[in-house]
Amino acid sequence: MKQQRAYLWVTLSIILLTIALKLFGPSIDLVNIALVYLLPVLLSAVYGGKGPSLFAAGLGVLIFDFFFVPPHLSFSVTDLRYLVSFAIFLFVAALTGSLASKLKLQLEYSKQREAHTASLYALSKEMNAFADLEPLLRHTCFQVSSSVQSEAVIYLPSGQGELALAASSSIPPIWGMNESETVIARWVYSQGERAGKGANTLREASGLYIPLRIEEKTYGVLGVHLGAAAPNPETLRLLNALGEIAASAIGRLKLGEEAKLVHLTAESERLRTAILDSVSHELRTPLATVIGSATALIENDDLFGREDRTELLSTIRDGALRMNRLVSNLLGMVQLESGMLTLRKKWCDVEDMIGVVLKQVEDFRQQRVIRVRLPEHVPLILGDEVLLEQVLVNVVSNAIKYSPDRSEITMLVDEEEEAILISIHDQGIGIGPADRERIFDKFYRAESSKHVPGTGLGLAICRGIIELHGGTIAAGSNNDKGTVITISLPLHDDHRSRAVHAEGGMELP
């Protein structure tokens, strides 16, 4: 269409030129007229290409011969020297035409290149923004697809190491799924060489397959569905460049993942060592005392007086209780971590819970004084009574464990706008600022507490339980003398209406 219009324009301009020359003809020299006819040749060469320029040259020679070369209005030439002129005219026309069209082609190429470079630049910039593999692959497919106007897919090795389709420019993929396509992709992946249309291998395939490789490592394969024609070198160059960008982006993500994995492995290794240390120590120490005391009693029963026997038997009981605590803590931790722990939420009375806690630590507190300060009216909270009591027992036990006998421990309850605060103050060894967050990590024990037996699990479990309730637990300093553990539990929206309702519904004595 465009080509036809070029021929039309050439014909039209030559006709107009001829009419103009005919009008002013007599005053112009024949050589100049010949030069004027070169004008449409040059113009058509620049704008129309090789064909129109040759056509312009031919038509120009014919019309020049017909109208201007004597005898006029005839194609016959009297002076044979004119034939040489015609030949030179045609030669010049052909030369300029081909030069101009080459120039034009080059211009187009450089324009295309510029566009490609721009799209490559844009892609490489976008690639760095992706943190996950999947969106990155999808984006690459879209970019490739829009650059070459066809289907693009990416194959990556799956978990089992088998290459499989990982992303496609169309969802669901319409190309690249069938057996023959996958087989070529696998070959390309294993060889690290491109194949398919436009490559040296498997030219008859329906697409081109480019390995996504950086240095010696192939990450996957980029497949492009091409039409019947082989891709031009510029397209090939572009596809290669896109492939490289994609490969380096995938490589970057994979390296990041590997680094994360290495970090995780190191972390789990550290945890495993901590578990082993803690469990073996916390299990072996009481076991040693239990076995030692029991065998002593069995083997040398007659050696011990009444008091000694009671002493040994208490040792056995205490050792077993200690192991029981460890087992409970381990099971609690496992339940928390596996998400098996479900809350059985009910309305709980904090005062009641504190009563249960105080009863549980009664024997253990020795001469320490535990004071409880409650507000006039304590709102009910919605929570798992048993677990919350476990938290309070843990925290109060810690307060007892790490503070001297005859010291004072205070439990304070405060009501805030949307939460109830329970704080436990002791006058014990305290927690350094650096450890105040870490003591809630599992198996972590502060350096200053190492002389007291413990698993390093209690507070981790406490935090787990409190967080399940949507609350917080934090450690602080009790005026530079001991520790304050503050537990904040959210108040349920209708706790007030419920409490009021219950009061209002009361019968009067």
Place this chain on the structure above:
Amino acid sequence: MTSEQKGARILVIDDEPQIRKLLKVTLQAHQYEIEEAATGEEGIVQCSIAHPDLVVLDLGLPDMSGMDVLVRVREWSSVPIIVLTAKDREADKIKALDGGADDYVTKPFGMGELVARIRVALRHVAKSVQEPILKFNELIIDLAQRSVMRSGERVKLTPTEYDLLKLLAANADKVITQRQLLQQVWGGHHSETESHYLRVYISHLRKKLEEDPTMPKLIVTEPGIGYRFVTPDPEI
């Protein structure tokens, strides 16, 4: 220990030989006669043959769940049953108690605790006729008059508070689940979320009856299960 409790026959249903051995040795030392069953099926058979005065039943049996044994025995027998359960199995405990068990003991348990529970359960069977006046040291509940006296002074209770106290005191030393309390005091329809009524009334009762409501000695909370009215030690 009352005289009729001596020689009471106790059936122990537990699959662990170690636990059976421990229970046999210690309970025999407390003058009880012991029968043993290692499986649920055997336990049910023993229940009908040996006619025990009390059953100690482990809820975790290999052949059938202890719950099933409980249900099957309850179909024809009202023998007191004390269940043994693992820690943090509150749901099981409540299910067993609501399903007819008289009390529970959590493993690992102290022998003293188990013996105390056995005594309470046997005592409640022996006490067939309900006495009109319940006396707990300085606390006297007159069921005929519906009055409560504490250290010689009348304690003013609302009807609901009184019903709650009566139910707890009549089952002194036995655990009563929240559900049982709600059902028997408030009647048929109630939802689990209404447990806050119970909380509020228990709190009121404690304020009126306990010396230190933050350290209750009479109405003791069984975490996650319910409440237990504890008979105070006789004053010397």
